[in-house]
Amino acid sequence: MKRSEFLKYLNLYGSEVKRWPEGIRKDVFNSNDRSAELQDLVDEERQFEELLDALPFEEPGSDLTERIIMSAGRHPAVEESAEDINDEGSFLYELFLRFLSPKPVMALALTLVVGFVVGYSEPLLSELNGEENIVAFLYNGEDMP
Amino acid sequence: MNTMAAERQTLHDETDEALIKLVTDGDRSAFAELAQRHSTRYYRVAYRMVFDKNDAEDIVQEAFLKLWDKPYRWDSNQQSKFSTWFHRVVVNLCIDRNRKKRPFQLKEGMEIVDNKASAADSLDTQQKQQILKQLIIGLPERQQIALNLCYYEGISNKEAADIMGVGLKALQSLLIRGKNTLREKTKQYCERG
Numbered sequence: 013m014k015r016s017e018f019l020k021y022l023n024l025y026g027s028e029v030k031r032w033p034e035g036i037r038k039d040v041f042n043s044n045d046r047s048a049e050l051q052d053l054v055d056e057e058r059q060f061e062e063l064l065d066a067l068p069f070e071e072p073g074s075d076l077t078e079r080i081i082m083s084a085g086r087h088p089a090v091e092e093s094a095e096d097i098n099d100e101g102s103f104l105y106e107l108f109l110r111f112l113s114p115k116p117v118m119a120l121a122l123t124l125v126v127g128f129v130v131g132y133s134e135p136l137l138s139e140l141n142g143e144e145n146i147v148a149f150l151y152n153g154e155d156m157p
Numbered sequence: 158m159n160t161m162a163a164e165r166q167t168l169h170d171e172t173d174e175a176l177i178k179l180v181t182d183g184d185r186s187a188f189a190e191l192a193q194r195h196s197t198r199y200y201r202v203a204y205r206m207v208f209d210k211n212d213a214e215d216i217v218q219e220a221f222l223k224l225w226d227k228p229y230r231w232d233s234n235q236q237s238k239f240s241t242w243f244h245r246v247v248v249n250l251c252i253d254r255n256r257k258k259r260p261f262q263l264k265e266g267m268e269i270v271d272n273k274a275s276a277a278d279s280l281d282t283q284q285k286q287q288i289l290k291q292l293i294i295g296l297p298e299r300q301q302i303a304l305n306l307c308y309y310e311g312i313s314n315k316e317a318a319d320i321m322g323v324g325l326k327a328l329q330s331l332l333i334r335g336k337n338t339l340r341e342k343t344k345q346y347c348e349r350g
Contacts, residue, residue, distance in 0.1 A: 023333045024307075024314060060340055064308060067293065068286045070210040072200040072217075080192045080218050084225040085185070 013040055018050055027057040173239035181228040192221055195240075198310075199247045205305045206251035208290060216250045237319065244312075244320040248302055255298070292342050299323075300335030307332050 018040070025032045029040060073079075168176065168190040179187035196217055204213040223230070223246060231242050293301060299321065306317040307328075318328035 020333065023336050024329055026308070060336075060343075061308075063285070063289065063343055064339070066282065066286050067205070067289050067309075068208075069201075069204060072197060072204075072210065072214055076200060076214055076217065077192050077196045079214075080196055080221045081189045083218060083222060084188055084192075087222065087225055 013050070015049065015053070018053060022053060022057045027054050027061055029054065177224070177228055177231055177239050180224065188221075188225055191224070195243070196221070199243065202244065202247055202305060202310060203251050205293075205309055206248070206301065207254055208294065212254060216247060216254060220247045220250055238316075241316055241319050244306070245322070248306075248320065252298065288346055289339075289343065292339055296335050296338060300331050300338070303328055303331040304335045304339075308336075 021032060021036055021040075025036070029037060032040070168179075168186055171179075171187075171190070173191065173194070176187040176191050180191065199220065200213055200217045203216040204210065207213050207216065220243065224243070231239060293304070296304070302321060303317060306312045306320060307314060312320070314328055314332070315325055317332075318325045321328060321331075323331075
């Protein structure tokens with residue numbers, strides 16, 4: 013096995029050759045060029061890993077899990093099921109939940125207001141008398157006979 | 158065995174994927190089981206990205222709250238494991254936090270301050286730890302994540318690639334470049350003493 017190839021595997025899978033993927037490990041053990049040089053590379057990698065293991069670490073507080081569970085307890089559970097929501101529609105769905113669903117009375121009132129505004133701002137055909145209404149409808153802007 | 162203990166044992170035997178389906182139905186016990194099972198593991202991932210205990214704890218808590226509020230975001234149809242998906246949630250929160258805080262980076266050629274008047278040439282352990290930490294923080298973001306997941310967490314290259322949303326080759330390239338950079342820089346510092 014070439015040195016560069018061996019180095020690549022060392023980088024990817026670490027100095028514990030036993031833990032390498034089986035196919036690759038077999039190649040290493042079957043090759044006739046398992047030299048002292050390769051062993052030196054393994055030793056170097058091990059030293060480097062010891063250095064990496066020196067990375068400082070602070071354990072989490074003993075109450076972390078409890079805090080997570082408690083904080084969830086303060087939030088209401090989600091009632092919607094996954095089947096109702098897909099990724100594409102989730103934004104609109106959330107928007108709907110946020111602004112319309114909890115306030116149906118407000119939504120109804122808003123609809124009525126919009127309806128009245130539109131209704132009173134446009135002259136309606138119903139304001140014309142019956143005959144004119146039909147003629148206007150049939151000839152819509154063209155010369156009437 | 159009473160009913161509660163029996164129920165707890167049942168949940169304990171469930172897979173993560175089965176538990177999250179129960180969470181989708183608002184099952185608090187299933188959520189608690191997931192938190193007990195994984196909070197420390199995801200804390201480790203978060204800590205090695207933000208290097209602050211309080212921030213890492215907050216991130217894990219926020220990730221679990223997202224899970225509780227919107228469990229349907231994990232799409233069982235995508236065939237991805239719960240752990241892969243949740244790693245992604247935690248990593249993304251860490252990225253957001255790091256971008257807001259703009260981590261300090263060790264500059265090229267920065268001198269190491271040795272406070273001991275009679276200090277020997279070699280660096281003490283604590284200094285080495287701090288230098289290593291700064292070197293890791295100084296890595297490009299994606300190399301740092303690849304190192305964290307593959308080396309420190311021992312996650313397979315394939316799963317790490319899935320978590321990061323990159324191909325296997327790209328992940329391996331990130332990991333090799335990250336380790337090589339660290340190897341070179343630590344060697345430089347050690348030689349400098």
